[in-house]
Amino acid sequence: MTINLISDTITKPTPAMLEAMLAAEVGDDVFGQDPTVNALQEKAANMFGKEAALFCPSGTMTNQIAVKVHTQPLDELICDKDSHVYQYETGGYAFNSGVAVNLIDGTNGKITADQVEAAIKPVHDWLPLSRLVVLENTANKGGGSIYTLDEIKPIRRLCRQRGLKLHLDGARLFNALVETGESTRDIGEQFDSISICLSKGLGAPVGSLLIGDQEFIAKARRFRKVMGGGMRQAGYLAAAGIYALDHHVERLKEDHRRAKILGETLEALPWVAAVRPVQTNIVIFDLAPPLMADQFLNEMEKQGILASPFGPATIRFVTHLHFDNDMLDRTVGALRAFRP
Ligand SMILES: *Cc1c(COP(=O)(O)O)cnc(C)c1O
Numbered sequence: 001m002t003i004n005l006i007s008d009t010i011t012k013p014t015p016a017m018l019e020a021m022l023a024a025e026v027g028d029d030v031f032g033q034d035p036t037v038n039a040l041q042e043k044a045a046n047m048f049g050k051e052a053a054l055f056c057p058s059g060t061m062t063n064q065i066a067v068k069v070h071t072q073p074l075d076e077l078i079c080d081k082d083s084h085v086y087q088y089e090t091g092g093y094a095f096n097s098g099v100a101v102n103l104i105d106g107t108n109g110k111i112t113a114d115q116v117e118a119a120i121k122p123v124h125d126w127l128p129l130s131r132l133v134v135l136e137n138t139a140n141k142g143g144g145s146i147y148t149l150d151e152i153k154p155i156r157r158l159c160r161q162r163g164l165k166l167h168l169d170g171a172r173l174f175n176a177l178v179e180t181g182e183s184t185r186d187i188g189e190q191f192d193s194i195s196i197c198l199s200k201g202l203g204a205p206v207g208s209l210l211i212g213d214q215e216f217i218a219k220a221r222r223f224r225k226v227m228g229g230g231m232r233q234a235g236y237l238a239a240a241g242i243y244a245l246d247h248h249v250e251r252l253k254e255d256h257r258r259a260k261i262l263g264e265t266l267e268a269l270p271w272v273a274a275v276r277p278v279q280t281n282i283v284i285f286d287l288a289p290p291l292m293a294d295q296f297l298n299e300m301e302k303q304g305i306l307a308s309p310f311g312p313a314t315i316r317f318v319t320h321l322h323f324d325n326d327m328l329d330r331t332v333g334a335l336r337a338f339r340p
Helices: 014-020 035-047 057-070 094-097 111-120 150-163 174-182 184-190 213-228 237-246 252-268 295-302 326-338
Strands: 050-054 075-080 100-102 129-136 165-170 195-199 208-212 272-275 282-287 308-311 314-318
Touching: 014 237, 014 308, 035 050, 035 184, 035 208, 035 237, 050 213, 050 237, 057 094, 057 129, 057 195, 057 208, 057 213, 094 100, 100 111, 111 150, 129 150, 150 184, 165 174, 165 184, 174 184, 174 195, 195 213, 195 282, 208 213, 252 272, 252 282, 252 314, 252 326, 295 308, 295 314, 295 326
Parallel strands: 075 100, 075 129, 129 165, 165 195
Antiparallel strands: 050 208, 195 208, 272 282, 282 314, 308 314
8 A cells, every 4th residue: 555645634534534524413604503513613712712713624724814814914924934824825925915924034943032023023104014923833844843832922922012913823733732731722822813724633634723712703704705715514524623633633642653763764874864853743854965855756656655855855754644553664664775
């Protein structure tokens, strides 16, 4: 069987998840009448100690709606240069919200309160207004790196003092929390809005949640609709989300354990130049010259192992629900046997 380390988005519902989906009670969610969607939204809001939540088709949509609600045109958002909201959302901050972006040169996808403070612009007619800070936890392009609460709190304090909103792109937030042991409530206190993906490590087929206070979510509902994200009998998808939150959070530790073994294996190999620190389920490594990403990936593909290039000589592996111990053994074997 092919081993797919391209992304944790490739997972398919397990038989038990499918059963939960089939058993879902549904209604028309555009009218707010899908009981399963409502249950998922209430569950998510409660987990984070927030008033409300909104089920959306994707994490791009939840991030884009958050930027839209928190800003006005001619504002700017501040984020790390490698952020998903900047790199991988088709420039939507400009298209949907008419805002500028102020990029911080962070470390492993993470920024500090000092860096944010230095980035906040003074108020002049000729400058965009610094209005929103977006943090990503875990940081995807940063190699799955984790923000601890101790790192988030000073950023929160600064945003409060300076009147900026703070949004969390928590596409892989649960990957962070199972490692730090911190709670969803602790995280909820620190942010004005939170986006989480159900379709990454949690293994649901589709769906993300946007979480915040009542007023924020009421506005978010309108933007979801205008973006075409109002779904009708979405309860079948929401049921997968509820199942994922109940059954697929703790097991993320398994993905991390396997990712660490891949990282350690790579570190010992002569054709690997550097491996980013492996904190969760993402392993990013640079190949030693003259080996290039496409050459390496072609060879791996012949062994039935798929991964993605993350630069001309950089590779990303992502572990997930369908990457088991046998596949780990096969991958370690193939890496050790590989000769450039
Ligand atoms: C995957 C991801 C998203 C959302 O992606 P969708 O594919 O639109 O659901 C947002 N942020 C990060 C960090 C991600 O990895």
